[in-house]
Amino acid sequence: MTHYQCGSCSYQSDHLGEAQQHSHQTGHVCIGKDGAGPAGGRFGKARVVVKAGASVLAATTIGVLAWKYKGLQEEHEELQTKHEGLLSMAAGLVVQLAESTAENESLKSENDYLKSATGASKTLKSYDC
Template sequence: MTRYQCGSCSYRSDRLGEARQHSHQTGHVCVGKDDARPAGGRFGKAKVVAGVGVLAAATLGAVGTLAWKCRELKEEQEGVLSMAAGLLVQLAESAAANESLKSENESLKAENDYLKSATGAAKTLKSFDR
């Protein structure tokens, strides 16, 4: 009876397909063990090579997934940076508009104070006498 055992955890299976699935899902290496023959036999080496092939495929799959995730995160980061730059521009425009309104408000307040004063009121009344 041939059994497949994971070299990284306690997983065991009698079916090669299940062992391959475990290797793909976890990235672990499943090695075939033949109870009737020594592990160094002709078929034992072939099974270890198959396990290494499964490991290589799982590793390449993991690297591809990580590269895809990295690219996705980089694009997301670029989007966030672009949004942050846009917000900074809006903030600067808002601050400039606020300063302009403050200046205009101070100018109107000074004019109002002048018109309330005796000199300003007298000039305003004289302009209506004509």
């Protein structure tokens, strides 16, 4: 009977399907032992190694993509926080602008009054001795 041994840990199995499942789950490579190999002639062991290598490559690729996704997600959250801060600052500036405009209008009205005949008369009378 064929016996499969993991090259990275102590896993052993007599069934090819279980050995392949172990390879897919862990990324380890299982090799046929005791002269027995998978059906397919002298290239059978090479096929197992190639399949296991492809599994390792796929697992590594998934890991890199997950890592990159996490990095992009953190960057997105950071930009979201900056965006919210800028919106808050802009809202504060709009309020200050509105207050300044109202104060400017009030001062303009007072200035217009003081330039008018009535305002000028009252101002001059307040300086009479």
